[in-house]
Amino acid sequence: MPTQTPLNILLVDDEPLARERLRALLGDIAGQCPATVVGEAGNGMQALDILRETAVDVVLSDIRMPGMDGIELASHLGRMAKPPAVIFTTAYDNYAVQAFDLNAIDYLMKPVRAQRLLAALQKLPAQRPVASLLNDIGQTVRGGGRTHLSCHERGRLLLVPVNEVLYFKADLKYVTARTVEREYLLDESLTHLENEFAARFLRLHRAVLVARPALAGFEKAADDDAEAYGWALLRGVPEKLPVSRRQWAAAKAELMA
Structure with a gap:
């Protein structure tokens, strides 16, 4: 890692005193690892707002924060064309911290020490984390899928x-996420989405997951309809979703529950 070019660093922590401490520590090690703090955020959503406008080399992020936590933040960063490195800071050691020791990701236990922070920064550059692995870790830490x-x-x-998505539909290599307002193309697999959000989404068809609250009813398909055994009616949008013969009984039972 070049020692003369300062790293652009974003501090993400819901505690202002924790961010202040990191600023001070970065000042303490500036002779060995020059760095510029280009922004501060109190959670993952605020961090992403900053990152849309500001180039960052490293994100120093707390793990447990209100709104969007650090692991979900890192999973979104991992999908960027040029993702910054992420170093987690945490006060919790009651889960598998070793899971975060993934080349580009280090973790620092609070209170963070200057030499430990220096050692983490000196690991850069390194291979970026795999977003899907972070999602799996995140479910363990927060007890559920991404927000x-x-x-x-x-x-x-x-x-x-996620709570605005009415359904997911797979088509070739992409998955479409539909909200009331519009569609989004996701680089995700339908199977992974089904596993991550099993409590909210129901399988209707090999290519379709529907949000349980979005279901309004069902109608049987015409006898000559080769696309579906039946159709699911949705709240808020005019589209109908195909239901396979295999999923028909379970889907109707879900609506009656």
């Missing part, structure tokens, strides 16, 4: 709130 999905559109990183 947002990310997609790239005309060079921008867009966030899609």
Whole structure:
């Protein structure tokens, strides 16, 4: 890692005193690892807002934060064309911290020490984390899936709130996420989405998952309809979703529950 070119660093922590401490530590090690703090954020959503406008080499991020936590933030960053490195800071050691020791990702236990921070920064550059692995780790830490999905559109990183998605539909290599307002193309697999959000989404068809709250009813397909055994009716949008013969009984039972 070059020692003369300062690293651009973003500090992400919901505690202002924790960010202040990191600033001070970066000042303490500036002779060995020059760095410029280009921004501060109190959670993952605020961090992504900053990253849309500011180039960053390293994100120093707390793990447990309100809104969007550090692991979900890192999973979105991992999908960027040129993702910054992420170093987690955490006060918790009651889960498998070793899971974060993934080349480009280091972790620092609070209170962070100057020499430990220096050692983490000196690991750069390194291989970036795999977003799907971070998603799996995140489910263990927060007890559920992500709050947002990310997609790239005309060079921008867009966030899609999971609770606004009415359905997912697979088509070739992409998955479409439909909200009331519009569609988003995701670089995700339908199987992974089904596993991550099993509590919210129901399988209707080999290519379709529907949000349980979005279901309004069902109608039987015509006898000559080769596309579906039946159709699911949705709240808020006019589209109908195909239901396979295999999923028909379970889907109807779900609506009656």
